[in-house]
Amino acid sequence: MQLIFNLFISLLITNLVDSYIRRDDDPEICIAETDNGCRAQLEKKNAMYYKIPTNCVLKNYTEQCQNVMKCASGLECFKGKSEKEVFLTSCDEVGARRYTFDSTCMAPFLKKLFDGGHNCTGDIIVGNLSSQIFKTQKLCFLNIVKNVCDTENFNFFQKNYDELMELYTTKPAVDDGFCASPNDKFNKMQCEYLVGEFRSKTMTIPFLSITNQSNAAVQEVFELIKQTQNCLDNVCLFQRVNEKTSSRMFAATLQSSLTNLTKIFKLRPRLLEYSCLTKITINEFFSEVSICTMFDKKDNCIMPTITKFCQEEILADFGNLEVSVGPRKEVYNTPDFEFAMFRDNKKKRRFVFTMKDDKLI
Template identity: 25%
Template sequence: MFSKILLFIFPIFIASAPSKNSTNGDIEPCLKEFYQAAYDGVYNCTKEFDFFSKNSTPKVFKSAKPCFLEVAKSECSNSQYNLLSTKYDDFLEVITEEPKSDTSCESFYFKYNSMKCVPMMGDIAAKVAPLAQKHLKVNDSRLLDLVDTCDRVKSCMSPPCYFNDVEKSMITEGCNSINLRNTKFSECLSEIQKESPDLSGYKCLKGVDFNSKAPTDIIDKFSKNQACTKQIMEEFCGKEAVENFDEYAEMTAEKVVQMAQMMQILQGES
């Protein structure tokens, strides 16, 4: 369930900010390809420079010029490569010199530097997809990897003007879902789904299938009927599974509501 929510959030977020065509010296498409290649380690030279860590600064492009142009020559259009190779100092000035505080967030400085966050978002989306139907234990290495990548994405997005509040909120929501999945609460729900025990003796379910995937049933399970849900989870998985139950139940119901709303929007656009 949580993976399905994530499968919506990250791809939609990435698709919501497509690269623009190159106009007036805007090298965004080329920079996007460079950051992706550097993140994937396609070119050996990019491994020598710190483009993505918390301590990374735009000034890395001063010493990385030969490497950057090597990648750009292969990954970018001829026109963009020619622009960069002949006016690299101009590009360097734009990407390294932060505008004064009273400057609009529309500056290319913010636009170009924020793009290094996009490969990390794509990485999360790619890692979430194979886990959608997996029954994972707490602290599974794949979950811990996602948690770590989420922390890096949020740190990358944090500087002023890199992303707006709505965009930051979307990523935070997605990362909260990842953190929620790495709990005994989620592990228990996954275990109940996997084992599919006979829960017919629980009259408080009122005939509703505990493992129903219908959004309305899931929402009710963690809102109107959460006392019943808590009882079942505690008896099936133990007290550890219901620690912070109210918080996790509310979060789960809210995320299912969000997913249902996104589904309606997407269906309306199709």
């Protein structure tokens, strides 16, 4: 169950190396027809595929991609199809492709920027990185790169720094809406950082802390939710079609649960003493809530989740109740039942009626 939730909450955290990002709701069509009818153009285009796109490489690749699209558009298979459908079959999203350089150098570099701790990182805002700051803080940023990237990637970064950061931080002058540019990828990487921060924090904060809205760590979690949602709302690259929907659902579940939990603990303060709830984290509890919401389709999964975590302690509470009176028969064809009055460990008076279904008058 925890594994399922981690996949769910990760949303945008990808481990794709040497692969490009394709949305599941954009299927490729006419693949065989394009391979057969545009083979010469495809071979020239594919020769550019594995090169990290600097301006020159990206320009050359774009030209080859357009040649394939021009050829494919004339095929019978593509008649009546949109330009985007032709693009998806004809072109690999080289600009947005996740290279080893991105995973092992660029992403760790961004994390260092966002984590702060350097003289040049004080004004950094996640999701709002302009090309200007990379120009003014170049020397400082390259010192950070040197400490997080291996020698090969650092040398490549240093040699192509100005060109790379211009590509990554600048939206293409002509935006075709295909989400295939380095800028689209760069924006997605910033969202991944926020999701990663949210995940790591919820794995360390005790679950019951969430009932204290003045708790600094809890406030930070809810602020991260807002930042992540804002980032996701402004990024077009998604590895799965339902990522944005899943993120919104999780945020809504967590925020609405705060009110529900407050009511539950007010009516059942004994729950606050249960070790089953004091020993778990926000991540652990809401992993079960999210699974219940997604798969069991229940409107309110808070109490079922508490019951699942605390079955033993709930039963133990009843096991400590010893005072009972004998059965009292009632007429009118009602079942026998037992009435018990006792005091629990907190010296509170309790009443229990136990129906005996196997004995009917």
